[in-house]
Amino acid sequence: MDEFWVFGYGSLMWNPGFPYEERVLARLGGYRRALCVRSYVHRGTEERPGLVLGLDRGGSCKGVAFRVxxxxxxxxxDYLRERELVTSVYLERHVRTLLxxxxxxxxxxxxxxRAHPQYAGAVTVEEAARIVxxxxxxxxxxxxxxxxxxxHMRELGIRDxxxxxxxxQIARD
Structure with missing residues (x-):
């Protein structure tokens, strides 16, 4: 492997937490950004889970690629595994990414x-806002x-x- 890239689609875009040599807007096909993860650690608890982003099947996702x-x-x-695999709700993948x-x-x-108990599936805007x-x-x-x-997505020109x-909805409530 000549180069090592990391694709970020959520907080990793604005808070990578690791050194990198290059940061480029990128698109990942076959997955979409979704608030589909019940967060028991970083943004919620088991008693009152929050919702955080995951890459779920279908569509495409604009994000940021970092060359390390x-x-x-x-x-x-090592850092990413400690950060992302706290409860094993994510699967580590190497994916084709278009810069x-x-x-x-x-x-x-x-x-x-999707087989993990923390997978929230599709939620409505109203339900997501209430949980968050x-x-x-x-x-x-x-x-x-x-x-x-x-x-941060707006600053990067990424709209979702x-x-x-x-x-x-959260701001209105």
């Missing part, structure tokens, strides 16, 4: 395990996670109407 220096590959994978400049690369990312508004976890309030993600609708 060879000297940082091992530490980056905004036309390059086609393979990137490490984390997709939802009431949840707080180790990494802070769930509404802050959603608002930060939407704000469904997620924006959830954020708007």
């Amino acid at each position: 220096s060879p000297s940082d590959w091992t530490a980056t994978v 905004a400049d036309g390059r086609d690369v393979r990137a490490l990312t984390y997709v939802i395990d 508004k009431a949840a707080v976890g180790r990494s802070g309030p769930n509404p802050v996670y959603v608002a930060n993600t939407v704000a 109407q469904w997620l924006e609708n959830v954020a708007s």
Whole structure:
């Protein structure tokens, strides 16, 4: 492997937590961004789960790809596994990713395990807003996670109407 890329679609886009040499807008086919993960640790608890983003089957997802220096590959994978695999709700995958400049690369990312008990499936905007508004976890309030993600996506020129609708519903309530 000559290059090592990581694809981020949620908080990883604005808070990667690892060093990188290049950051490029990218699109991943076959998966869509969704608030489909019941968060028992970072943005909720088992008693009052929050919702966080996962890559679920179908559609496509705009996000950010990070190229990591060879000297940082091992530490980056270790860090991501500790961050993303806390409850094993995600599956680690290397996926074909199209960079905004036309390059086609393979990137490490984390997709939802639909068989995991934390998989929330499809939820309505109203249901998602209700769940998110009431949840707080180790990494802070769930509404802050959603608002930060939407704000940073807008800064990057990435629009996700469904997620924006959830954020708007939370702000209205």
